[in-house]
Amino acid sequence: MAADDKTYEHLLDVRDLHVEFRMRTGVAKAINGVSFHLNEKETLAILGESGSGKSVTAQAIMGILDSPPGFVTGGEVLFQGVDMLKMPRKARAAMRGPKISMIFQDALSALNPVFPVGWQIAEMFRIHRKTNSSDAMKAAISLMEQVHIPAAKQRFKAYPHQFSGGMRQRIMIAMAIALDPWILIADEPTTALDVTVQAQIMALLKELQDEHDMGLILITHDLGVVANVADRIAVMYAGRLVEMAPVEEVYGQPRHPYTIGLLESVPRLDTKRGGVLPAIGGLPPNLLAMPGGCPFNPRCRFAVDRCRQGTPPPLEALDDGTRFAACWRVDDPEVADEAHRASEGDL
Amino acid sequence: MSGEVILEATDLVKYYPIKTGIIQHTTGHVRAVDGVSFQLHAGETLGVVGESGCGKSTLGRLLVSLENPTSGSVTFEGLDVYKQKGAAMRHLRRDIQIVFQDPYTSLNPRKTVGDIVGEPFDIHPEAAPKGSRQAKVQDLLDMVGLSPEHINRYPHQFSGGQRQRIGVARGIALNPKVLVCDEPVSALDVSVQAQVVNLLEHLQKELGLAYIFIAHDLAVVRHISDRVAVMYLGKIVEMGDEAEIYDHPTHPYTQALLSAVPVPDPTLRGSRQQIMLTGDVPSPANPPSGCRFHTRCWKAPTLDEKDVKDGVPAVCVNAEPELIEHPDGVSSHCSACHFAGELG
Numbered sequence: 001m002a003a004d005d006k007t008y009e010h011l012l013d014v015r016d017l018h019v020e021f022r023m024r025t026g027v028a029k030a031i032n033g034v035s036f037h038l039n040e041k042e043t044l045a046i047l048g049e050s051g052s053g054k055s056v057t058a059q060a061i062m063g064i065l066d067s068p069p070g071f072v073t074g075g076e077v078l079f080q081g082v083d084m085l086k087m088p089r090k091a092r093a094a095m096r097g098p099k100i101s102m103i104f105q106d107a108l109s110a111l112n113p114v115f116p117v118g119w120q121i122a123e124m125f126r127i128h129r130k131t132n133s134s135d136a137m138k139a140a141i142s143l144m145e146q147v148h149i150p151a152a153k154q155r156f157k158a159y160p161h162q163f164s165g166g167m168r169q170r171i172m173i174a175m176a177i178a179l180d181p182w183i184l185i186a187d188e189p190t191t192a193l194d195v196t197v198q199a200q201i202m203a204l205l206k207e208l209q210d211e212h213d214m215g216l217i218l219i220t221h222d223l224g225v226v227a228n229v230a231d232r233i234a235v236m237y238a239g240r241l242v243e244m245a246p247v248e249e250v251y252g253q254p255r256h257p258y259t260i261g262l263l264e265s266v267p268r269l270d271t272k273r274g275g276v277l278p279a280i281g282g283l284p285p286n287l288l289a290m291p292g293g294c295p296f297n298p299r300c301r302f303a304v305d306r307c308r309q310g311t312p313p314p315l316e317a318l319d320d321g322t323r324f325a326a327c328w329r330v331d332d333p334e335v336a337d338e339a340h341r342a343s344e345g346d347l
Numbered sequence: 348m349s350g351e352v353i354l355e356a357t358d359l360v361k362y363y364p365i366k367t368g369i370i371q372h373t374t375g376h377v378r379a380v381d382g383v384s385f386q387l388h389a390g391e392t393l394g395v396v397g398e399s400g401c402g403k404s405t406l407g408r409l410l411v412s413l414e415n416p417t418s419g420s421v422t423f424e425g426l427d428v429y430k431q432k433g434a435a436m437r438h439l440r441r442d443i444q445i446v447f448q449d450p451y452t453s454l455n456p457r458k459t460v461g462d463i464v465g466e467p468f469d470i471h472p473e474a475a476p477k478g479s480r481q482a483k484v485q486d487l488l489d490m491v492g493l494s495p496e497h498i499n500r501y502p503h504q505f506s507g508g509q510r511q512r513i514g515v516a517r518g519i520a521l522n523p524k525v526l527v528c529d530e531p532v533s534a535l536d537v538s539v540q541a542q543v544v545n546l547l548e549h550l551q552k553e554l555g556l557a558y559i560f561i562a563h564d565l566a567v568v569r570h571i572s573d574r575v576a577v578m579y580l581g582k583i584v585e586m587g588d589e590a591e592i593y594d595h596p597t598h599p600y601t602q603a604l605l606s607a608v609p610v611p612d613p614t615l616r617g618s619r620q621q622i623m624l625t626g627d628v629p630s631p632a633n634p635p636s637g638c639r640f641h642t643r644c645w646k647a648p649t650l651d652e653k654d655v656k657d658g659v660p661a662v663c664v665n666a667e668p669e670l671i672e673h674p675d676g677v678s679s680h681c682s683a684c685h686f687a688g689e690l691g
């Protein structure tokens with residue numbers, strides 16, 4: 001999998017992506033100019049609440065957006081320098097599996113209930129590599145062992161409903177890494193799981209990432225999971241990236257008011273702060289009726305007139321160029337001061 | 348903070364029969380709750396944590412008499428809840444109310460918010476005279492942070508966080524003394540979750556409510572609880588003050604559970620010791636013998652005991668540990684483990 005003469009800068013480069021959903025009730029602009037990149041072997045976490053567009057971003061990259069109603073209306077998704085959005089359908093489909101693959105939150109509905117799990121894993125080899133069934137079966141069993149499914153040989157013929165949630169997630173991971181992809185997108189892989197099983201799955205993902213030298217895009221709303229595995233974090237709000245930086249910097253000194261609020265509002269396990277949690281007031285905006293100006297302004301405690309009038313430019317590079325934020329007041333000392341206090345946890 | 352005991356559960360057991368075949372004969376039981384005892388003091392919050400299937404929701408339903416127990420009792424202010432009938436039972440139900448997890452399915456989509464929040468008054472007309480009902484409902488909406496003008500709207504017109512506020516308003520309508528909150532914030536986004544937690548804390552201060560706060564999010568439970576009970580397969584394995592449980596856990600399960608929770612602080616990466624449990628929670632229809640945790644316990648195989656069975660001390664396989672204080676100075680709270688002790 002060695003990349004010899006690299007003609008591209010980043011493994012994956014998403015540039016100014018726009019996605020909208022055309023529905024009878026109106027057009028919902030789910031993604032409004034999202035740009036980010038992923039390097040080889042890197043873990044990028046996309047953090048956001050429901051409706052922020054993080055799953056839609058992943059679906060657009062994978063090319064599995066439900067269309068209609070979803071349409072990619074602009075931008076580029078460069079995989080090793082080649083724009084996947086311009087590829088013919090068939091060529092694009094051939095990339096899913098060997099180049100980029102994805103795992104989903106709900107393994108029970110992502111797996112086919114009427115076929116044995118081993119058969120479903122083996123299908124990856126039969127379809128993409130035209131492997132004959134007995135070799136495909138051997139490969140599937142070895143994959144099941146790789147994701148630590150006990151008694152893989154016996155369980156090859158078991159059906160998805162015969163597995164627990166954690167084991168089903170392992171099967172989906174086995175399918176995703178079957179063809180040794182460059183990039184694995186994990187969309188809320190542990191949200192439906194108990195915390196002790198979540199720890200097992202996250203450890204497995206890390207192990208496989210190192211073994212297969214994969215880039216990992218982890219989509220989640222869990223600030224704890226992100227802190228433990230990500231190299232860089234991209235924070236999404238209302239279809240825009242509002243902040244992107246290396247993980248220590250996002251937690252150590254968040255720069256966007258939304259990130260500041262998010263970090264403050266989570267109760268901590270290791271200390272008891274007591275008192276009122278500093279919650280972000282209000283609700284995430286309705287995509288059909290976005291507020292004017294910065295989409296976060298109705299909930300932002302730092303909002304001034306400028307924030308209500310104009311949308312801040314998407315992700316401007318700050319300081320040394322490794323971190324980005326989309327906020328009019330990002331260099332304001334008042335905001336920076338709050339951010340410092342948020343990270344110290346003494347509010 | 349804590350006053351006198353108002354709610355006490357003693358040896359509470361709930362088995363659900365497993366029926367198979369055409370004639371539906373009972374072939375076994377799911378032991379959802381299997382011998383749970385605790386006390387709740389007036390005005391305090393008891394957090395109940397555990398993984399899915401540990402029986403924490405069944406416990407909540409038992410406490411509000413939505414289910415009848417297989418055995419055991421619950422006393423509320425000295426009255427045995429399951430022995431009350433008629434008017435006395437109705438009166439008791441006013442004092443113990445519940446808020447459900449899923450704000451999408453626990454509200455009737457065909458009723459207006461006014462009907463939903465006012466419904467408790469239909470069942471308990473003595474709580475509010477007919478003429479004052481609308482005003483009372485509007486007061487309740489105001490108390491939970493919703494606009495009183497929204498009384499004629501339907502649930503689908505509200506967001507998840509707002510719906511949960513409606514559920515809370517319904518829960519406190521009859522001025523209960525105990526509110527059982529069954530995963531009240533699990534379905535909500537992080538930024539909205541904090542709002543609802545704050546609301547619950549505010550209402551507790553205002554109304555002097557006692558909470559049973561059932562959740563799987565250990566950080567939220569720590570924030571809101573005075574005392575915490577940790578459940579595993581239908582039993583409480585450890586119970587004590589919040590600081591005791593979180594800072595000095597003595598049961599291996601609690602220790603593993605706490606270590607598995609990722610902390611939102613990248614600087615702690617690698618420095619936190621993580622105890623990895625293997626496998627999944629066993630089926631409550633066929634729980635392991637002795638200590639129910641012995642099949643997944645990380646500590647038992649490391650112990651240097653003479654009498655060993657299946658790789659763990661025989662006592663873990665044969666004898667069920669009691670939920671007791673361990674007197675030899677290891678802890679000042681209750682823990683159900685033969686070898687309870689803080690992490691070394």
